[in-house]
Amino acid sequence: xxxxxxxxxxxxxxxxxxxxxxxxxxxxxxxxxxxxxxxxxxxxxxxxxxxxxxxxxxxxxxxxxxxxxxxxxxxxxxxxxxxxxxxxxxxxxxxxxxxxxxxxxxxxxxxxxxxxxxxxxxxxxxxxxxxxxxxxxxxxxxxxxxxxxxxxxxxxxxxxxxxxxxxxxxxxxxxxxxxxxxxxxxxxxxxxxxxxxxxxxxxxxxxxxxxxxxxxxxxxxxxxxxxxxxxxxxxxxxxxxxxxxxxxxxxxxxxxxxxxxxxxxxxxxxxxxxxxxxxxxxxxxxxxxxxxxxxxxxxxxxxxxxxxxxxxxxxxxxxxxxxxxxxxxxxxxx
Numbered sequence: 001x002x003x004x005x006x007x008x009x010x011x012x013x014x015x016x017x018x019x020x021x022x023x024x025x026x027x028x029x030x031x032x033x034x035x036x037x038x039x040x041x042x043x044x045x046x047x048x049x050x051x052x053x054x055x056x057x058x059x060x061x062x063x064x065x066x067x068x069x070x071x072x073x074x075x076x077x078x079x080x081x082x083x084x085x086x087x088x089x090x091x092x093x094x095x096x097x098x099x100x101x102x103x104x105x106x107x108x109x110x111x112x113x114x115x116x117x118x119x120x121x122x123x124x125x126x127x128x129x130x131x132x133x134x135x136x137x138x139x140x141x142x143x144x145x146x147x148x149x150x151x152x153x154x155x156x157x158x159x160x161x162x163x164x165x166x167x168x169x170x171x172x173x174x175x176x177x178x179x180x181x182x183x184x185x186x187x188x189x190x191x192x193x194x195x196x197x198x199x200x201x202x203x204x205x206x207x208x209x210x211x212x213x214x215x216x217x218x219x220x221x222x223x224x225x226x227x228x229x230x231x232x233x234x235x236x237x238x239x240x241x242x243x244x245x246x247x248x249x250x251x252x253x254x255x256x257x258x259x260x261x262x263x264x265x266x267x268x269x270x271x272x273x274x275x276x277x278x279x280x281x282x283x284x285x286x287x288x289x290x291x292x293x294x295x296x297x298x299x300x301x302x303x304x305x306x307x308x309x310x311x312x313x314x315x316x317x318x319x320x321x322x323x324x325x326x327x328x329x330x331x332x333x334x
Contacts, residue, residue: 013041075283158320159192178208179235217242255329275325
């Protein structure tokens, strides 16, 4: 027999699941008439109210980011914030500073102050994320771990768009400028580019790792130029913009001498002197749907601490789109 959840109560009462959760766990925060309607609906559908582990929900969730200064996360934060606000939750954003240790410290420090975590582009190893999810409601963004709910972009198809684009311009090889070694998404991008290259007659090369910042782009550009590639693919737009600056300083013209492609389509990609070709994704939807998964977990089973064994864990993949701009062009004749 199917277990009755607060979603069934919400449907019968004609209210949001988050309102049901508040009415059952903290009745004083819900109008009396609404509370009575919810209690009646709970009786009608046979909902068995369980004693929560905490007496009062915090109505607060935390979003943990690897680098709060990276423009890529602006859209994700905005989408998450709007979804949280629509359910009367507060979103707290914290910075992991591209450090697995700092990220874990931030999570531990907030554990008793929030109802759950949305962890974006985590630098933590899988076993640490699984441990976090055993103790706290958790959803991952831009990262997949077996057993955890997650929202990711379709890197397989996205990277094939990049490969097809470069091949159509006459390139026969490219160099991937890798991001930080702890980046799951960076490893996924390189694997997709490397494994799909032969299908388009391209030879893949890889240099790095580099920090995903403009400052690191100069070092990446110098390293790439030693092999005189016709095309570079950077781990993200920030690294690509740093590469672009350094190439200009060394007299390399985009796209006449070399093509350059990035990832993320942050706001600066279209504003530089040579607008950047880059792979885009629905960042606001990633953030919003991640928060939605977390709120559903909080509302359905508020008495449970973690999400590791919540059935079913959802793994959502969203589409990507290659944005063509002036930084990529016909392969130069060597």
